[in-house]
Amino acid sequence: MAQSAQAAGGLASFPALLQRNATQFGDKPAYREKEYGIWQSWTWAQTEKEIEALALGLINLGVNEGDFVAIIGRNRPYFYWSIVAAQSVGAIPVPLYQDAAADEMAYVMEHCGARFAIVQDQEQVDKVIEIQDQLHQFEHMIYIDPRGLRKYDHHQLHQFSHIQEQGRAAREEFITDLKERREKLDYDSICVMLYTSGTTGKPKGVVLSNRNIIEASKSSSEFDHLTRDEEVLAYLPMAWVGDFIFSIGQAYWCGFCVNCPESADTMQTDLREIGPTYYFAPPRVFETQLTNVMIRMEDASRFKKWLFDTFMAHARKVGPAILDGKQVSGWDRLKYKLGNLFVYGPLKDTLGFGRVRVGYTAGEAIGPEIFDFYRSLGINLKQLYGQTEASVFITLQPDGEVRSDTVGVPAPGVEIRIADNGEVFYRSPGTFEYYYKNPESTADTKDAEGWVATGDAGFFDEDNGHLRIIDRAKDVGKMADGSLFAPKYVENKLKFYPNILEAVVFGNGRDACTAFINIDLAAVGNWAERNNIGYASYQELAGHPKVLDTIQAHVEEVNRSLAEDPMLAHTQVHRFLVLHKELDADDGEMTRTRKVRRRIVEDKFSDLITALYDGSDEIFTKTEVTYEDGRKGSISATLQIRDAAVVPVQTQKVAAE
Amino acid sequence: MKDVNTEGYTTEDGRKIGGVVMEMKNITLRFGGVAAITDISFDIREGEIRAIIGPNGAGKSSMLNVISGFYVPQEGEVWYKGSRRPPMKPFEVARQGIARTFQNIALFEGMTVLDNVMTGRIRQMNAGLLSQAIWKGKAEKEETENRAAVERVIDFLEIQHIRKTPVGRLPYGLKKRVELARALAAEPSILLLDEPMAGMNVEEKEDMSRFILDVNDEFGTTIALIEHDMGVVMDLSDRVVVMDYGKKIGDGSPDEVRNNQAVIDAYLGVAHD
Numbered sequence: 021m022a023q024s025a026q027a028a029g030g031l032a033s034f035p036a037l038l039q040r041n042a043t044q045f046g047d048k049p050a051y052r053e054k055e056y057g058i059w060q061s062w063t064w065a066q067t068e069k070e071i072e073a074l075a076l077g078l079i080n081l082g083v084n085e086g087d088f089v090a091i092i093g094r095n096r097p098y099f100y101w102s103i104v105a106a107q108s109v110g111a112i113p114v115p116l117y118q119d120a121a122a123d124e125m126a127y128v129m130e131h132c133g134a135r136f137a138i139v140q141d142q143e144q145v146d147k148v149i150e151i152q153d154q155l156h157q158f159e160h161m162i163y164i165d166p167r168g169l170r171k172y173d174h175h176q177l178h179q180f181s182h183i184q185e186q187g188r189a190a191r192e193e194f195i196t197d198l199k200e201r202r203e204k205l206d207y208d209s210i211c212v213m214l215y216t217s218g219t220t221g222k223p224k225g226v227v228l229s230n231r232n233i234i235e236a237s238k239s240s241s242e243f244d245h246l247t248r249d250e251e252v253l254a255y256l257p258m259a260w261v262g263d264f265i266f267s268i269g270q271a272y273w274c275g276f277c278v279n280c281p282e283s284a285d286t287m288q289t290d291l292r293e294i295g296p297t298y299y300f301a302p303p304r305v306f307e308t309q310l311t312n313v314m315i316r317m318e319d320a321s322r323f324k325k326w327l328f329d330t331f332m333a334h335a336r337k338v339g340p341a342i343l344d345g346k347q348v349s350g351w352d353r354l355k356y357k358l359g360n361l362f363v364y365g366p367l368k369d370t371l372g373f374g375r376v377r378v379g380y381t382a383g384e385a386i387g388p389e390i391f392d393f394y395r396s397l398g399i400n401l402k403q404l405y406g407q408t409e410a411s412v413f414i415t416l417q418p419d420g421e422v423r424s425d426t427v428g429v430p431a432p433g434v435e436i437r438i439a440d441n442g443e444v445f446y447r448s449p450g451t452f453e454y455y456y457k458n459p460e461s462t463a464d465t466k467d468a469e470g471w472v473a474t475g476d477a478g479f480f481d482e483d484n485g486h487l488r489i490i491d492r493a494k495d496v497g498k499m500a501d502g503s504l505f506a507p508k509y510v511e512n513k514l515k516f517y518p519n520i521l522e523a524v525v526f527g528n529g530r531d532a533c534t535a536f537i538n539i540d541l542a543a544v545g546n547w548a549e550r551n552n553i554g555y556a557s558y559q560e561l562a563g564h565p566k567v568l569d570t571i572q573a574h575v576e577e578v579n580r581s582l583a584e585d586p587m588l589a590h591t592q593v594h595r596f597l598v599l600h601k602e603l604d605a606d607d608g609e610m611t612r613t614r615k616v617r618r619r620i621v622e623d624k625f626s627d628l629i630t631a632l633y634d635g636s637d638e639i640f641t642k643t644e645v646t647y648e649d650g651r652k653g654s655i656s657a658t659l660q661i662r663d664a665a666v667v668p669v670q671t672q673k674v675a676a677e
Numbered sequence: 678m679k680d681v682n683t684e685g686y687t688t689e690d691g692r693k694i695g696g697v698v699m700e701m702k703n704i705t706l707r708f709g710g711v712a713a714i715t716d717i718s719f720d721i722r723e724g725e726i727r728a729i730i731g732p733n734g735a736g737k738s739s740m741l742n743v744i745s746g747f748y749v750p751q752e753g754e755v756w757y758k759g760s761r762r763p764p765m766k767p768f769e770v771a772r773q774g775i776a777r778t779f780q781n782i783a784l785f786e787g788m789t790v791l792d793n794v795m796t797g798r799i800r801q802m803n804a805g806l807l808s809q810a811i812w813k814g815k816a817e818k819e820e821t822e823n824r825a826a827v828e829r830v831i832d833f834l835e836i837q838h839i840r841k842t843p844v845g846r847l848p849y850g851l852k853k854r855v856e857l858a859r860a861l862a863a864e865p866s867i868l869l870l871d872e873p874m875a876g877m878n879v880e881e882k883e884d885m886s887r888f889i890l891d892v893n894d895e896f897g898t899t900i901a902l903i904e905h906d907m908g909v910v911m912d913l914s915d916r917v918v919v920m921d922y923g924k925k926i927g928d929g930s931p932d933e934v935r936n937n938q939a940v941i942d943a944y945l946g947v948a949h950d
Contacts, residue, residue: 056828057840167833168891171690285838 026207028238033205033230035071035108037272042068045275048248051097054282054290062097064275070184072198074105077187079194081136081160081178085110085201088132088213092116092125092148093140095254095263095280098164098180102138103268107211110201111136114213114225115259117612118144121650124223126151128215132225132456133157138180141165145177207231212268213456214261216408217611225456226261226408236411236450237269239432243416244378248275250298251375255280255287260613261408262382266300269411291372299379303386304614306401308542309371310390311518315546331359332396339364339396344420364397373399380404383613385489385508387516388424395422403427405489409465409472410434411450415487426486436487442477443493477506495618497528503590507618510535510591513581517574518543522603524621526629527591534632535596536625537571538562538603544570559600559657568662571598575664583667592666595632597639599625600657606646631661685722688915695723697756698899699744699867704753706739713739714750715923721867726893726900728910731920732943737903738780740920741869744901745777746770772800776865778856780872780903786845790836790855791827793844797862798823830861833895834888850881854888861892868892870902874909882906886913907944911935919943 031037041050046065053060062070083089089106091113093099099115106113114132116125118140125147129137135157137148145163152158163169164180187194211230215223254267267278276298281290317328338352348356368374379394379401386403394401400419405427406412414436417428430436434448447470454462466472477496478489490496491508499505507525510533514523521540527533539562548555548564555561579592603609609621622629624643631639642656685695699721706714714736721727729737742748743755749764756762757773776797784793801823804816812820831837834854839847844855853873860868873889874882886909892898904910910917911931919927919934921943927934934940 056825056832057837058828167895168887170894171692282837283835289838289841 027230027234031234032207033107033202033209033234034104034211034268034272035202035205037234038064038068038071038104041272041275045248048275049277050271050275051100051278051280052294053097053280054286054293057282059279059293061277067097067101071101071105071108073184073187074101074180075108075187075198076190076194077183077185078105078109078111078136079197079201080186080190081162081183083109083111083136085204087111087136088114088134090114090116090129090132090134090137091139091258092118092137092144093164093258094118094284095256095258095267096140096164097278097280099138099140099258100254100267100278103212104272107205107209108198108202110204110209112210112213114215115264116215117217117257117259120612121606121646122147122151126154128223128225129158130155131223132213135159136162138162139164142168145169145172205230207234210453212264214259214264214408217613217615224458224461227453227456228261228411229453232411232450232452233265233269234273235433236413236431236448237265237273239449240265240413240416241270241274243418243432244298246270246274246276246298246378250274250276250377251279251294251296252276252298252300253279253281253287253291253294253296255284255291256300256302257612261412262300262406265412266298288372292370295372295375297375297377299373299376301379301381302383302613303381303390304384306381306386306390306394307518310393311540311543313367313371314518315542318546318550328363331363332393334359335364335396336392339398340392340422343395343398343400344422360398368397368399373397376400378402382406382427384615385512386424387512389516391424404431405487406431407474409452410446410448411452413450414444414446414448414474417486421484421486423484423486426481426484426488428486430487437471438479439473441493442479442490442496444474444476444478444487444489445471446474447471499527499533499590500529500531501590504588505533505591506588507533507591509588510578510582510593513578514574514593519547519570520574522616524603524616524618525591525593526622526632530633532594533591534629535575535593536621536628537575537596537598539567539571539598541602558602559655562598562600563657563660565660568598568660571596572662572664579664579666583669589667589669592669593664594666595661595663597628597632597659597661599628600641600659601643601645601655604645606648607644628659631659637661688725692724692894692915694725694915697721698723698758700756701740701743702754702756704740704743704750704755706736706743706748706750712923714743714920716753717920717923717925718753719918719925719928721899721901722916723899724893724897725915726889726902726913728914728917729901729903729920730905730907730910730917734922735920735943736923737920738871739923741777741871741901741903744867745775745869771863774864774866775869776860776863776867777869778853778860778871778873780875782849782852782856784844784852784856784859787843789841789843790847790858791831791840793855794827794830794858794862795823797830797859798827800863801826826864827862830858833861833891834858850877850884853877853881853885857885857888857892861896861898864896865898867899867901870900870904872903872905874904874906882909889913 041064047063049061050064050067051062089111091099091102103113148161160176162178162180162183166179207230209230211228211233213225213227215225256263271278279294281287334355338348338356341348376399379399382404402417402422405415413431415428416431434446437445451472475493476489477491477493478487481488491506495507497505505527510525511523514520519540520537522538524536525533541558575593575596582592583589605612610616627641638658638660640658642654644654646652687693697720702718704714704717729740731737743750746765746767754761802819804819808814808816874885893900917931917934919940926939927937
């Protein structure tokens with residue numbers, strides 16, 4: 021059975037993998053970070069020294085085995101070292117979202133009882149000091165950037181480099197202790213604890229063992245033939261399991277280099293300079309990039325626009341086939357090569373995808389047009405399906421079998437079962453150990469045989485054996501007449517329009533579907549500029565009659581396409597409104613990974629939902645908003661409600677699955 | 678501050694302020710018949726944040742221009758680092774370690790942020806024309822060193838993302854920050870800021886205040902600033918000079934100044950005879 025998998029060659033922990041990498045290919049770069057305008061790099065041998073110094077410093081500071089160490093900051097080598105240093109001394113790293121509000125952070129840190137925190141800068145230090153009263157076990161904080169912190173009370177506050185210096189100075193004293201602690205680590209030791217953002221309720225601490233992470237990293241690396249020559253750009257939140265697998269799991273297993281951007285704002289430039297060979301991004305990133313390209317092409321000269329349109333049309337026709345290694349005529353191949361010279365090559369280079377060999381997207385459904393755009397350029401973009409509890413991988417798309425509407429075949433070592441109600445269950449070596457201090461949730465999610473409920477509804481496609489996910493199982497409901505209601509499916513169709521950033525569809529237990537729409541400020545704003553439409557705020561633009569007309573056209577188009585599918589024809593959107601504010605994680609309407617929290621939206625905007633169903637033409641509403649620094653304010657608006665044309669459907673008795 | 682000494686003092690938040698680094702003695706500046714500044718004396722101490730405030734037309738900018746050498750006062754003396762400063766050109770003053778920003782941004786609009794900030798290092802570049810032209814030897818070494826210094830400033834002020842952007846394309850708040858960057862690149866011992874927050878929104882003001890405090894804290898730079906926003910001045914500065922109609926009407930800690938009747942009158946407005 022998979023659960024009993026044993027470590028190969030004694031490589032049962034990340035400190036052990038670090039030793040291997042440092043001895044076998046010590047002079048290969050392990051980390052790069054752009055700082056002071058130059059890419060600074062550290063080899064595996066140097067990384068080992070840095071991590072050892074930090075680990076010794078942590079022992080010196082009094083970190084015990086089993087302690088929790090919170091890690092709060094953006095992707096920087098220092099934080100990745102902190103994770104492995106904490107593991108080396110037998111402590112458990114807990115990466116947190118750096119942009120989390122103070123009370124979210126307080127909950128998580130108190131829940132795990134963190135004694136130590138390693139943070140980025142003054143902003144994070146201030147935040148932790150603010151919540152310190154609520155944290156009973158908390159003792160010491162280590163910061164990386166000393167700026168502005170000179171005058172702070174340093175009894176329990178330490179600079180990262182000083183901790184390392186103290187560690188180096190105390191090497192003789194603690195090195196045997198460190199070695200002993202390191203050798204105690206095995207496949208069952210806890211590797212990391214990651215909090216899931218959770219679309220409902222409080223975050224849960226997912227405990228992942230070395231076995232989980234190393235097995236998942238190993239099999240997925242083999243699946244995509246990753247080598248130690250890959251380059252990745254680490255820019256996704258460190259608290260997210262995906263970053264942990266890519267930047268720690270697979271990076272240590274394969275020994276490839278992790279590149280950290282200079283700042284969040286320079287990500288695009290840094291991406292271009294590094295030219296990653298292995299790349300991961302949520303659909304939203306690909307969407308935004310495509311929107312930007314299209315906006316810039318609108319402003320390009322006629323000739324350039326013609327060149328772009330001509331060759332992109334050709335790429336859409338033959339690009340994916342060429343990528344999949346299928347039969348394509350010689351003439352088409354030649355034309356594609358020309359296109360590569362004039363359009364695709366330079367475009368890929370501008371986007372930073374010039375060298376991407378394996379690209380993944382996951383987390384949300386990706387629009388078929390967006391997906392095909394990147395694939396037609398010759399970028400091997402694939403989809404995977406996973407979650408924190410599975411150490412990411414549940415299904416993956418193999419090269420050559422890529423489709424926009426499926427999420428692929430079970431990852432190596434993963435077994436999948438579909439329950440009677442359509443919910444997807446899996447079992448794998450990557451399956452998490454338990455939720456920290458939460459046996460009820462653990463029992464609800466994972467049964468005695470190790471099967472884990474994903475909470476997603478899906479089915480295997482009969483044609484190719486790939487898994488298709490339709491919605492969150494708990495969001496799938498029934499309409500008043502008993503037919504299937506899968507809001508996500510409709511929302512995704514809406515969101516595939518560049519003008520629509522977010523959509524929330526209602527209809528559970530009702531006789532017709534309605535929707536909230538968020539416009540995409542970048543796309544709609546650009547359109548407004550080109551059409552001489554003045555606007556002062558998001559709210560004003562969202563309420564503009566011409567914008568509403570455009571959105572209405574999109575909704576009606578979606579209705580027509582829904583009408584073609586007998587299973588979903590009854591979920592056409594009858595009425596909709598465009599929200600006066602963007603759904604935001606700071607207001608609790610979305611998770612930090614930007615998934616809509618349906619229940620909260622339903623509660624908060626209940627007046628609007630009522631208006632959608634009572635036939636009124638407009639509604640006045642007032643909404644509380646939270647600013648980034650935690651202050652609260654409110655915005656009010658009168659929203660128009662529009663009716664969208666629907667295609668009449670014959671009431672047929674469809675046997676819902 | 679009546680008695681000039683080298684003792685210095687300790688601020689409320691525990692910073693040590695050193696001795697007098699610059700002293701203005703009985704400065705009078707006239708443009709034709711108009712007296713812009715009349716008989717003003719005050720000092721600036723090492724490591725402090727010194728503000729000059731006053732209503733419109735009080736002579737604040739003129740005062741700053743006297744310090745930076747742009748105007749030569751008809752009467753009075755400027756003492757810098759213990760010796761009397763003869764009348765000199767602005768570039769000579771800059772060479773002495775006094776850098777400034779301007780009320781109306783004075784950047785090279787067509788050049789990138791990086792190039793603009795590099796101009797702040799002119800003082801540190803001595804390589805000959807030939808060496809510069811072929812970019813070998815001294816010139817190359819100098820440029821590398823100066824670029825490294827400039828990159829630290831860019832990092833400090835968090836403008837990495839606009840490093841290669843032409844200044845003309847930047848919004849106002851960022852231009853102000855770039856100007857501060859250029860002044861900082863010169864590694865000044867005294868930094869003069871002419872209305873650093875003018876025209877900014879609340880958030881930009883907060884950012885700028887933080888940067889000013891950080892500059893003072895991190896590099897120990899002495900800062901003299903002119904500002905309209907009383908809230909900002911009172912929060913930032915250690916000591917404040919208040920001017921009205923070219924005369925000094927108050928000098929002291931923010932608290933002292935706030936409670937000074939002459940200052941209250943000048944700001945709230947009383948009838949002048």
